[in-house]
Amino acid sequence: MTAVTIECCPPLTRGPLSEQDAVVLASLLKAVADPVRLRLLSMIGSHEGGEACVCDLTDAFDLTAPTISHHLKVLRTAGLIDGERRGTWVYYRVIPETVARLGAIFTPLADSAGKA
Amino acid sequence: MTAVTIECCPPLTRGPLSEQDAVVLASLLKAVADPVRLRLLSMIGSHEGGEACVCDLTDAFDLTAPTISHHLKVLRTAGLIDGERRGTWVYYRVIPETVARLGAIFTPLADSAGKA
DNA sequence: ACCTTGTTTAGAAGACTGTCTAATCAGTAT
């Protein structure tokens, strides 16, 4: 259930981003650049106990179960969430390190551009 | 040259994100979820004087001028950059408020998931 | 006035994405 996660932490501080780093960061951002996946991420992250059952998530959308499963896989492959089966149900939780990296991408650039 | 910018600041703190907020945030994230646009943003933001000429940006890629212009328009429409013509050349600069909002989306979620 | 350079717009081709239905796998209970 654990998926391939993206390595390393390319910075978007003030130097121009390398092409390789840009590709890595873009793939991470693509994973969250979707309304359904954003809501899934916020639902999982804000859920009681820090984890949410797929059944709860599926019920919250006007989408079929396979579609939700697809979006969860995208988030999983990006290393943003991790899933675990316990009995009948599968529970997902947020991987804070990866989410934090998303937040860290833009803050330095906003600061340097703000005081320029 | 100034483009339509996205209003308001929907939070991704700890409550589940509303569908409308998710759509707004996703469109902002889509604007940066591309390697070329990430590099453009970092190049403009890290450029001397806080602004960069389109000619400089175009030369840095193996892409045609219309393609770069297209990506700049996407960033402009998202409210992430703003362009100004001065004589022959057009100069772009980063709009720090919008970039900062990108950074603020994920940091609270990472914190709350981290200490859960 | 014309030509040259820089930038954007218009339109088209190919690849990718989000969604669905159908089928399969995982676990529980009868």
Place this chain on the structure above:
DNA sequence: ATACTGATTAGACAGTCTTCTAAACAAGGT
């Protein structure tokens, strides 16, 4: 074993995105 519910995988289709070429617009120089 069989059936039932939860979840994922496979494959297809419509829509979107990235890139290109061709054309137009903007400003300056000869």
